[in-house]
Amino acid sequence: MNVTAVENRKTPRRASRYPLWLRVFAPIFLIIFFLGGVYCGYLFYLTVREVVAHLELPAIPVIRFPSIRLPKALAGSDSAEPLPALPVGTPVAGAGALSYAAPAPAQAGERINILLLGIDTRGQTRWDQRTDTIIVVTVDSANKTAGMLSIPRDLQVSIPGNGDDRINTANVWGESQGYPGGGPALLRRTIEANFGIPINYYIMVDFKGFEKIIDKLGGVDITVPRALHDTKYPDPVPGDPYHYKTIHFDEGVQHMNGTRALQYARSRMSTTDFDRAKRQQVILVTILKKALNLGLIPKLPTLAATMMDSVKTDIALDEMLRLAALAPQIDTATVKQVVLEKPLVYGYKRPSDGAQVQLPKWDLINAVVADLLFAPVVAAVPTSTPAPPTPTPTVSPAQIEELQQLAREGARIAVQNGTSQPNYAARVAAVMMEKGYQVVEFGDADRVDYANTVIVDYTGKTYALDRLVEIFQATPENVRHSPNLRSRIDIRVIVGQDFVLPAP
Numbered sequence: 202m203n204v205t206a207v208e209n210r211k212t213p214r215r216a217s218r219y220p221l222w223l224r225v226f227a228p229i230f231l232i233i234f235f236l237g238g239v240y241c242g243y244l245f246y247l248t249v250r251e252v253v254a255h256l257e258l259p260a261i262p263v264i265r266f267p268s269i270r271l272p273k274a275l276a277g278s279d280s281a282e283p284l285p286a287l288p289v290g291t292p293v294a295g296a297g298a299l300s301y302a303a304p305a306p307a308q309a310g311e312r313i314n315i316l317l318l319g320i321d322t323r324g325q326t327r328w329d330q331r332t333d334t335i336i337v338v339t340v341d342s343a344n345k346t347a348g349m350l351s352i353p354r355d356l357q358v359s360i361p362g363n364g365d366d367r368i369n370t371a372n373v374w375g376e377s378q379g380y381p382g383g384g385p386a387l388l389r390r391t392i393e394a395n396f397g398i399p400i401n402y403y404i405m406v407d408f409k410g411f412e413k414i415i416d417k418l419g420g421v422d423i424t425v426p427r428a429l430h431d432t433k434y435p436d437p438v439p440g441d442p443y444h445y446k447t448i449h450f451d452e453g454v455q456h457m458n459g460t461r462a463l464q465y466a467r468s469r470m471s472t473t474d475f476d477r478a479k480r481q482q483v484i485l486v487t488i489l490k491k492a493l494n495l496g497l498i499p500k501l502p503t504l505a506a507t508m509m510d511s512v513k514t515d516i517a518l519d520e521m522l523r524l525a526a527l528a529p530q531i532d533t534a535t536v537k538q539v540v541l542e543k544p545l546v547y548g549y550k551r552p553s554d555g556a557q558v559q560l561p562k563w564d565l566i567n568a569v570v571a572d573l574l575f576a577p578v579v580a581a582v583p584t585s586t587p588a589p590p591t592p593t594p595t596v597s598p599a600q601i602e603e604l605q606q607l608a609r610e611g612a613r614i615a616v617q618n619g620t621s622q623p624n625y626a627a628r629v630a631a632v633m634m635e636k637g638y639q640v641v642e643f644g645d646a647d648r649v650d651y652a653n654t655v656i657v658d659y660t661g662k663t664y665a666l667d668r669l670v671e672i673f674q675a676t677p678e679n680v681r682h683s684p685n686l687r688s689r690i691d692i693r694v695i696v697g698q699d700f701v702l703p704a705p
Contacts, residue, residue, distance in 0.1 A: 659693070
């Protein structure tokens with residue numbers, strides 16, 4: 202063995218070093234591994250929680266303990282009150298879902314209760330949102346009287362199959378759980394179980410539909426009792442769904458179009474939900490009065506068919522015809538208007554999630570409901586010469602199909618007067634709206650010597666265009682096409698001297 206070999210054996214070996222890339226990336230890999238483990242654990246927790254939330258467990262017997270002090274109700278300056286007992290519905294369990302039998306159509310002479318719902322569909326064809334407005338309209342078809350009951354959307358009640366929650370969530374539960382009849386059916390069942398009010402029909406209207414109804418009437422005149430100023434009115438815009446804007450209403454009589462009426466009905470920044478419910482009832486009565494004055498009630502089925510994209514209802518056509526014939530016989534001055542407000546309800550903060558809700562005082566509410574549904578109404582003394590009966594309108598299936606086609610296409614129409622007859626465009630527009638056409642503007646043409654009616658098509662809404670050509674008997678040379686997809690109207694009708702309005 203040489204000297205060099207001996208030296209090598211006696212010399213300590215230097216510790217081997219890991220490559221630089223391994224020393225740099227190893228800590229990073231460990232951190233990623235640790236975070237991934239935490240995230241997977243979180244996903245596992247969410248999965249287990251979701252499974253448990255939907256797991257059908259056997260019912261546990263209720264054990265009643267002596268009463269203890271309950272959480273205090275947060276109702277401003279109100280004193281603390283005990284939680285009232287909530288009435289429990291009687292849903293029928295079967296195959297893991299609640300069964301529901303729809304009520305039979307109301308018979309002639311019976312009281313008719315209609316659930317009127319307002320909802321924000323978020324600009325989509327979805328009806329699974331929370332109900333913003335809940336009003337029970339009751340009609341005594343024998344005595345020709347009516348009443349309205351506004352239910353606060355934050356009222357906590359027993360929702361069959363879903364425990365206690367805000368009443369405005371019943372529609373969401375019904376839609377998401379596949380309840381027979383959807384959300385409106387579960388909301389109807391909720392009202393029947395808690396208030397004891399049998400509901401015959403429902404009408405659900407989205408915000409755009411509400412605006413259309415007002416606009417079809419030419420606007421409404423509302424008396425504003427005091428100035429209303431709201432700096433946080435919801436005005437979602439692309440990219441900012443929580444955008445606000447400022448709206449203002451002066452005190453006194455205000456003429457409101459659909460947009461303004463909706464703002465007046467929805468605003469709640471400077472007032473309460475109870476005040477808002479009262480405003481909504483005032484608007485509904487005003488709509489009824491104006492529709493009666495314009496003679497539009499008999500045409501209710503026709504108008505409803507033009508708004509299928511904004512209105513959802515289970516009222517059959519024959520029932521709608523009967524209600525339309527009944528409406529003119531009701532004296533709007535005797536319509537009872539009830540809002541469930543203090544002292545019928547009181548504010549409460551739920552310990553589970555901190556949500557502010559309204560709790561019912563059932564002894565007071567039951568008395569109000571009984572008075573609304575069963576107490577006699579003193580109606581005006583009838584005149585010696587009774588008014589002739591209102592003829593029952595008839596709408597053929599072909600007309601219904603045409604109205605639905607017009608509604609689906611949604612052609613926006615402008616009517617212009619090309620003759621020397623005063624206000625002729627307004628009169629023609631009124632007739633067209635009764636037929637289901639969406640007239641968005643009317644006025645005078647550039648001149649008054651149009652011998653023949655001219656129709657200008659901007660965006661290719663062919664169904665409405667063909668129908669208008671038939672109505673106005675427009676010749677091919679007077680049907681013009683001017684493509685402009687950015688136009689705010691789809692079809693312009695310049696009424697000429699050759700068109701004669703049909704006799705009323």
